[in-house]
Amino acid sequence: xxxxxKHQVYKASLKLVEQGLVIYIWGNVSTxxxxxxxxxxxxxxxxxxEMIPADMVVMDxxxxxxEGTLKPSTDTDTHLELYKNFTHIGAILHSHSEYATCWxxxxxxxxxxxxxxxxxxxxxxxxxxxxxIEQVENNLELETGKMIVNTFLSxxxxxxxxxxxxxxxxxxxxxxxxxxxxxxxxxxxEKVARMAYRTLVLNNVSPVEKIxxxxxxxx
Amino acid sequence: xxxxxKHQVYKASLKLVEQGLVIYIWGNVSTxxxxxxxxxxxxxxxxxxEMIPADMVVMDxxxxxxEGTLKPSTDTDTHLELYKNFTHIGAILHSHSEYATCWxxxxxxxxxxxxxxxxxxxxxxxxxxxxxIEQVENNLELETGKMIVNTFLSxxxxxxxxxxxxxxxxxxxxxxxxxxxxxxxxxxxEKVARMAYRTLVLNNVSPVEKIxxxxxxxx
Amino acid sequence: xxxxxKHQVYKASLKLVEQGLVIYIWGNVSTxxxxxxxxxxxxxxxxxxEMIPADMVVMDxxxxxxEGTLKPSTDTDTHLELYKNFTHIGAILHSHSEYATCWxxxxxxxxxxxxxxxxxxxxxxxxxxxxxIEQVENNLELETGKMIVNTFLSxxxxxxxxxxxxxxxxxxxxxxxxxxxxxxxxxxxEKVARMAYRTLVLNNVSPVEKIxxxxxxxx
Amino acid sequence: xxxxxKHQVYKASLKLVEQGLVIYIWGNVSTxxxxxxxxxxxxxxxxxxEMIPADMVVMDxxxxxxEGTLKPSTDTDTHLELYKNFTHIGAILHSHSEYATCWxxxxxxxxxxxxxxxxxxxxxxxxxxxxxIEQVENNLELETGKMIVNTFLSxxxxxxxxxxxxxxxxxxxxxxxxxxxxxxxxxxxEKVARMAYRTLVLNNVSPVEKIxxxxxxxx
Numbered sequence: 001x002x003x004x005x006k007h008q009v010y011k012a013s014l015k016l017v018e019q020g021l022v023i024y025i026w027g028n029v030s031t032x033x034x035x036x037x038x039x040x041x042x043x044x045x046x047x048x049x050e051m052i053p054a055d056m057v058v059m060d061x062x063x064x065x066x067e068g069t070l071k072p073s074t075d076t077d078t079h080l081e082l083y084k085n086f087t088h089i090g091a092i093l094h095s096h097s098e099y100a101t102c103w104x105x106x107x108x109x110x111x112x113x114x115x116x117x118x119x120x121x122x123x124x125x126x127x128x129x130x131x132x133i134e135q136v137e138n139n140l141e142l143e144t145g146k147m148i149v150n151t152f153l154s155x156x157x158x159x160x161x162x163x164x165x166x167x168x169x170x171x172x173x174x175x176x177x178x179x180x181x182x183x184x185x186x187x188x189x190e191k192v193a194r195m196a197y198r199t200l201v202l203n204n205v206s207p208v209e210k211i212x213x214x215x216x217x218x219x
Numbered sequence: 220x221x222x223x224x225k226h227q228v229y230k231a232s233l234k235l236v237e238q239g240l241v242i243y244i245w246g247n248v249s250t251x252x253x254x255x256x257x258x259x260x261x262x263x264x265x266x267x268x269e270m271i272p273a274d275m276v277v278m279d280x281x282x283x284x285x286e287g288t289l290k291p292s293t294d295t296d297t298h299l300e301l302y303k304n305f306t307h308i309g310a311i312l313h314s315h316s317e318y319a320t321c322w323x324x325x326x327x328x329x330x331x332x333x334x335x336x337x338x339x340x341x342x343x344x345x346x347x348x349x350x351x352i353e354q355v356e357n358n359l360e361l362e363t364g365k366m367i368v369n370t371f372l373s374x375x376x377x378x379x380x381x382x383x384x385x386x387x388x389x390x391x392x393x394x395x396x397x398x399x400x401x402x403x404x405x406x407x408x409e410k411v412a413r414m415a416y417r418t419l420v421l422n423n424v425s426p427v428e429k430i431x432x433x434x435x436x437x438x
Numbered sequence: 439x440x441x442x443x444k445h446q447v448y449k450a451s452l453k454l455v456e457q458g459l460v461i462y463i464w465g466n467v468s469t470x471x472x473x474x475x476x477x478x479x480x481x482x483x484x485x486x487x488e489m490i491p492a493d494m495v496v497m498d499x500x501x502x503x504x505e506g507t508l509k510p511s512t513d514t515d516t517h518l519e520l521y522k523n524f525t526h527i528g529a530i531l532h533s534h535s536e537y538a539t540c541w542x543x544x545x546x547x548x549x550x551x552x553x554x555x556x557x558x559x560x561x562x563x564x565x566x567x568x569x570x571i572e573q574v575e576n577n578l579e580l581e582t583g584k585m586i587v588n589t590f591l592s593x594x595x596x597x598x599x600x601x602x603x604x605x606x607x608x609x610x611x612x613x614x615x616x617x618x619x620x621x622x623x624x625x626x627x628e629k630v631a632r633m634a635y636r637t638l639v640l641n642n643v644s645p646v647e648k649i650x651x652x653x654x655x656x657x
Numbered sequence: 658x659x660x661x662x663k664h665q666v667y668k669a670s671l672k673l674v675e676q677g678l679v680i681y682i683w684g685n686v687s688t689x690x691x692x693x694x695x696x697x698x699x700x701x702x703x704x705x706x707e708m709i710p711a712d713m714v715v716m717d718x719x720x721x722x723x724e725g726t727l728k729p730s731t732d733t734d735t736h737l738e739l740y741k742n743f744t745h746i747g748a749i750l751h752s753h754s755e756y757a758t759c760w761x762x763x764x765x766x767x768x769x770x771x772x773x774x775x776x777x778x779x780x781x782x783x784x785x786x787x788x789x790i791e792q793v794e795n796n797l798e799l800e801t802g803k804m805i806v807n808t809f810l811s812x813x814x815x816x817x818x819x820x821x822x823x824x825x826x827x828x829x830x831x832x833x834x835x836x837x838x839x840x841x842x843x844x845x846x847e848k849v850a851r852m853a854y855r856t857l858v859l860n861n862v863s864p865v866e867k868i869x870x871x872x873x874x875x876x
């Protein structure tokens with residue numbers, strides 16, 4: 001079932017490795033069939049080299065496995081929480097790409113400093129607050145999902161206009177209407193993370209004004 | 220018509236991608252046949268992978284399309300403004316290369332700090348002022364062109380000796396007598412942007428003196 | 439004898455070069471057969487290009503050569519000292535990878551600033567003190583081994599939970615239960631060295647708390 | 658004549674490009690047959706792509722061309738001055754490699770901060786003083802050679818123990834007993850330039866002590 005989506009998740013997973021956005025066991029990809037209410041997600045515990053499309057796990061939004069013999073990605077609960085709350089997104093990618101992870105480790109959102117950023121992200125890419133120890137001990141992945149949702153709600157951000165977030169001390173999660181778009185946002189978040197880092201070393205400039213951001217956003 | 224120029228624009232566009240100077244939809248290339256008064260420019264809305272030489276758009280200096288079924292690059296008005304005012308240039312390339320874009324985002328011109336710079340750029344590579352909101356809302360691309368021209372006029376700079384500029388908050392535009400030379404300037408501006416960034420981290424040195432710059436300029 | 443281990447040492451040596459973690463004569467790899475008490479180590483004075491598996495040197499823990507016609511790696515005494523004192527480790531890799539070496543040259547341990555670090559290293563990756571001139575003149579390699587062991591003992595660190603160290607002014611040594619695991623730690627130490635460098639430029643954050651580190655450690 | 662040396666100069670020139678140490682027309686290579694008193698040097702005005710071994714120019718130490726139809730490298734007078742004064746060197750390479758050039762542009766010598774440096778360079782890699790305008794207008798290349806020689810004489814440095822220099826505002830020149838050794842020093846100077854840059858960002862450490870440098874120098 002959902003063979004096309006399985007292929008998309010599989011191929012995006014391999015592209016993350018090819019483009020140097022993840023190494024080892026880090027990173028994961030999922031997509032959703034909104035009509036059927038089914039999520040396809042990368043399995044856990046299989047190396048990128050050995051993985052095949054049929055390994056992808058199919059589950060409902062409550063995490064009940066519908067097809068697949070492998071354990072789903074350890075970050076599954078984060079993905080499900082995002083699909084439930086960000087009802088227009090169709091795919092999620094999580095990477096440990098270098099510069100985006102540095103901003104996440106530094107606990108700083110990435111300010112919009114130019115058109116490259118503004119084309120894909122209509123404002124600062126936020127960084128969540130750190131989880132409390134209770135949250136970590138309770139259900140780290142679920143709490144991470146809630147923290148992301150809360151970050152968007154409390155700042156009144158539209159996840160379709162800011163299609164990514166930095167999880168404090170961890171790394172970026174990006175999404176989009178489909179796998180291809182979520183992948184693009186994963187590439188661009190790393191690009192703007194690199195550029196913002198160096199821009200601020202050169203000059204402590206202010207973010208681009210909202211009216212200009214709006215003008216440049218590819219909606 | 221102008222098949223040779225179409226090939227040059229097409230091939231330079233692909234080389235920008237190959238050398239990592241642009242990704243996605245960013246960047247564009249054009250050239251001009253000064254005798255015929257015709258400009259050949261990369262189309263908009265076609266990915267680098269799918270583009271073929273016949274997709275290149277031919278237009279006159281007023282932007283009237285003479286040949287081609289696709290929309291010309293969104294930055295067309297910037298290119299035309301430069302061709303009208305910088306009457307010796309034969310080609311223009313726009314990239315979002317990483318370090319040059321960082322200087323543009325930081326709003327700083329790149330000072331000439333060594334011979335690598337001086338060989339191709341006879342002085343600081345200027346950064347334009349930011350556009351006003353009125354300019355953005357009027358005609359962003361045309362106003363960008365005017366801003367570049369004004370930057371050169373107001374500082375009495377010769378565009379054949381300073382064959383490139385940083386557009387504030389956006390990225391570099393480079394030019395030259397032909398596509399090949401404009402491409403070289405696009406590569407070199409990124410190179411000197413990288414070097415100047417690191418040089419200033421090591422030591423806040425002054426620019427090279429004018430008499431030495433002149434000595435090293437390949438005219 | 440120990441043909442399988444020789445192949446592992448040989449292949450890991452070549453992979454260090456392929457992945458840009460060493461150039462020239464720098465770097466070395468060894469592994470141990472704990473039952474037989476024999477160590478297999480890369481030879482000295484043979485370039486990576488010319489080396490073959492049969493060149494690997496076999497010795498006992500006192501450094502007596504059991505098989506092999508070439509001189510063992512100049513860092514042999516460091517390796518032997520680690521095998522004697524860290525009794526659960528099965529392989530050691532030494533590289534001059536760029537960022538890890540910079541932390542070693544700066545005399546600073548790499549603080550745990552995120553999950554990427556915490557997955558493989560359960561705390562700060564320590565940097566040794568500098569050797570004294572007497573230690574350098576006595577037996578540099580043996581004293582380096584003793585210094586590493588002392589660093590772990592004096593700070594009460596478990597080498598299976600912190601599977602690597604920075605040798606002051608020199609570079610990283612990593613280990614693991616086998617060659618494959620020691621190789622992974624060598625890749626990850628460079629990755630976290632890069633990330634920690636940039637994170638601290640962005641924000642002088644504190645290390646991740648111990649309880650969170652424990653939660654994320656892949657034991 | 659000197660076909661073997663021509664091949665060495667030719668191949669080292671191409672390797673400089675392959676390893677990203679020069680682009681475009683920058684960089685040059687020469688070697689000397691001390692018995693015959695003849696220097697073989699890369700020609701000027703031929704691109705790396707088009708160059709063939711037979712294009713290499715043969716000249717005596719006074720710059721009289723003995724064989725070859727092309728103009729010798731523009732930096733020829735610098736090379737000849739070094740061969741005359743550093744009587745044990747057998748080859749010279751000049752690159753515009755990125756980080757070494759940054760140190761040259763910053764006017765700072767590269768301090769010895771670790772073993773990677775100490776293995777090949779027995780102390781700080783000096784940066785020359787800037788040339789005066791009179792020197793530039795007289796004979797830039799000859800004066801550059803004299804400046805390098807004077808830098809070594811005035812600081813009592815042995816060019817066989819410090820086999821390279823940074824020319825102020827320009828870039829690195831390295832040498833060695835033969836082309837292969839000069840090439841290694843060109844690679845290592847870039848490596849240590851990268852490492853020293855990042856080490857000093859992490860911690861403003863002092864150079865390694867002389868007695869330790871001596872211990873680690875591969876003579």
